[in-house]
Amino acid sequence: MSMKHAVLGLLDLSPLTGYDLKKAFDESVNHFWSGDQAQIYRTLTALVDTGLAEVEVVPQDGRPSRRVHRITAAGREELERWLRAEPDPAPARNDFLARVFFAPALDDDGVRELLGRRRAAVMGAWQTLTALEQAEGPGRSRAERLRLATLRNGLAHARAELDWLDELDREFA
Amino acid sequence: MSMKHAVLGLLDLSPLTGYDLKKAFDESVNHFWSGDQAQIYRTLTALVDTGLAEVEVVPQDGRPSRRVHRITAAGREELERWLRAEPDPAPARNDFLARVFFAPALDDDGVRELLGRRRAAVMGAWQTLTALEQAEGPGRSRAERLRLATLRNGLAHARAELDWLDELDREFA
DNA sequence: GACCGATATAAGACCATGCATATATAGGAC
DNA sequence: GTCCTATATATGCATGGTCTTATATCGGTC
Numbered sequence: 054m055s056m057k058h059a060v061l062g063l064l065d066l067s068p069l070t071g072y073d074l075k076k077a078f079d080e081s082v083n084h085f086w087s088g089d090q091a092q093i094y095r096t097l098t099a100l101v102d103t104g105l106a107e108v109e110v111v112p113q114d115g116r117p118s119r120r121v122h123r124i125t126a127a128g129r130e131e132l133e134r135w136l137r138a139e140p141d142p143a144p145a146r147n148d149f150l151a152r153v154f155f156a157p158a159l160d161d162d163g164v165r166e167l168l169g170r171r172r173a174a175v176m177g178a179w180q181t182l183t184a185l186e187q188a189e190g191p192g193r194s195r196a197e198r199l200r201l202a203t204l205r206n207g208l209a210h211a212r213a214e215l216d217w218l219d220e221l222d223r224e225f226a
Numbered sequence: 227m228s229m230k231h232a233v234l235g236l237l238d239l240s241p242l243t244g245y246d247l248k249k250a251f252d253e254s255v256n257h258f259w260s261g262d263q264a265q266i267y268r269t270l271t272a273l274v275d276t277g278l279a280e281v282e283v284v285p286q287d288g289r290p291s292r293r294v295h296r297i298t299a300a301g302r303e304e305l306e307r308w309l310r311a312e313p314d315p316a317p318a319r320n321d322f323l324a325r326v327f328f329a330p331a332l333d334d335d336g337v338r339e340l341l342g343r344r345r346a347a348v349m350g351a352w353q354t355l356t357a358l359e360q361a362e363g364p365g366r367s368r369a370e371r372l373r374l375a376t377l378r379n380g381l382a383h384a385r386a387e388l389d390w391l392d393e394l395d396r397e398f399a
Numbered sequence: 400g401a402c403c404g405a406t407a408t409a410a411g412a413c414c415a416t417g418c419a420t421a422t423a424t425a426g427g428a429c
Numbered sequence: 430g431t432c433c434t435a436t437a438t439a440t441g442c443a444t445g446g447t448c449t450t451a452t453a454t455c456g457g458t459c
Contacts, residue, residue, distance in 0.1 A: 055321055055324060056445080056446085058324065058328075059324055062327065062328035062331075065328070065331060070407075070408090071408065072405095072406065072407050072408080082324070083318065084323075085318060085323035085324055086318065086319055086320070086323075086324055087317055087318055087319065088446095089446065089447055089448080091409085091447075091448080091449090092445075092446060092447075094408070094410095095409095095410095095445095095446095098409095113406090113407085114454090115453075115454045116405095116406055116407055116408090116453065116455080117406085117407040117409090117452085117453075118407080119406095119407070119408095120408075132331060133331060133332065133336075135325075136328060136331060136332050136340065137339065137340075139343070140321065140322060140344065140347060141321045143322075144260060144416095145257065145260050146258070146259055146260065147258040147259070148228055148313065148316065149313055149316075150257075150259075150379055151231065151232055151235065151258055151259055152309055153372055153375060153376050153379075154235065154255060154258065154372065154373055155231075155238070155305065155309060156309060157368060157369035157373075158235075158238060158305060158306060158309060159309050159310070163309065163310055166310070167309065167310075170312070171313065174313060195330060196330035198397065198398075199326055199327065199329050199330055199337070200327055202326060202390075202394055202397075203327050205393075206323055206326075206387075206390050209386045209387070209389065209390045210383055210386050210387070212386070213382045213383050213385070216382065217375075217378065217379050217382045220378075221375055224371065225371075229415075229416090243437075243438090244437075244439095245435095245436065245437050245438080261416095262416065262417055262418080263417095263438090264416085264417075264418080264419095264439085264440080264441095265415075265417075267438065267440095268439095286436090286437085287424090288423075288424045288425060289424060289435095289436055289437055289438090290422085290436085290437040290438050290439090291437080291438085292438095293437085293438075317446095400459105401459085402458085403457085403458080403459100404455105404456090404457085404458100405454100405455085405457105406453100406454085406455085407452100407453090407454100408451100408452085408453105409450100409451080409452090410450090410451085411448105411449085411450085411451105412447105412448085412449085412450105413446100413447085413448085413449105414445100414446085414447080415445085415447100416443105416445075416446095417442105417443090417444080417445100418441105418442085418444100419440100419441085419442085419443105420439100420442105421438100421439080421440080421441105422437100422438085422439090423436100423437090423438105424435100424437105425434100425436085426433105426434090426435085428431100428432085428433080429430100429431085429432085
């Protein structure tokens with residue numbers, strides 16, 4: 054349920070429209086969060102309704118007015134409350150591991166196929182993250198270093214997954 | 227949406243009641259899947275409605291009849307279809323990484339607190355998985371080895387997360 | 400000239416998930 | 430005697446999330 058907080062966090066960095074937020078979700082935080090356009094707009098409405106954000110309407114010609122959302126003092130408080138709160142118990146749902154668990158219902162080729170596809174997907178993710186990390190360069194400020202750390206986290210897990218796949222391949226070679 | 231497939235997978239191992247399934251979710255597959263009781267019963271109803279499973283009602287006295295669900299041939303086909311299908315694109319939602327990304331809004335103590343709590347949670351998960359692995363012993367059959375592999379996957383990721391936390395601690399010491 | 404993608408917002412419909420509550424009885428703890 | 434836990438299923442309600450469609454214009458490609 055922290056879609057609300059993800060949006061608040063981004064608004065805390067700078068005022069944004071729903072459209073901007075969608076791009077931010079797809080580009081800068083995509084490695085740990087995703088968001089549907091409809092949901093982003095609804096979340097913004099909810100934030101404004103509860104006083105955690107406010108809107109400024111900037112008319113344009115030829116296209117809909119930009120509705121620029123700005124975090125309020127109450128919003129900043131809520132963001133900090135969330136950051137200090139107990140972590141949400143992770144729902145623990147891993148579609149791929151479910152398939153491995155039930156893979157005994159497949160023949161050997163099927164298992165190899167499953168593992169091969171996983172390897173390709175993880176390598177793709179690894180490359181994306183590496184590219185992002187390169188593009189960022191070394192982090193100087195505390196904020197930059199924390200954000201880079203989220204990329205390194207993704208890379209660490211990708212490597213762990215690839216190592217695990219290597220081991221499995223050896224076992225099922 | 228593979229709640230359906232998780233249930234089918236378990237039914238493929240043996241016929242089960244909703245109650246049995248809830249226990250199975252909480253015990254044997256909890257490290258990669260979880261399920262609410264209400265949702266399990268609804269999923270079973272849907273599986274029967276679509277011919278992927280069938281029910282046998284076993285009356286008992288003093289408590290509700292056991293409704294034992296058995297996978298059908300169509301169910302087995304659907305299970306295999308899913309196992310061979312393209313992986314679902316993972317939604318990529320990591321509440322903890324979101325907090326790290328937005329943690330610059332916290333003071334140093336807040337960041338340390340966040341990381342400390344994460345470490346505790348991951349160590350807890352690691353211990354749970356280790357205990358499960360010990361309890362299982364070495365896997366002999368192909369099926370046992372694949373199931374053990376899902377535990378090792380969890381352990382590998384837990385270790386990766388702990389290593390990453392160590393590195394971050396050094397950076398923010 | 401036709402089509403596509405970017406900019407920008409909004410609403411409807413549906414599915415999945417989770418929380419709470421209801422019912423009914425047996426057996427063990429205190 | 431009372432309370433809690435285990436057994437077993439079922440429903441209602443609210444929320445969260447995704448998909449689809451609608452509207453409107455500008456600029457570039459083919």
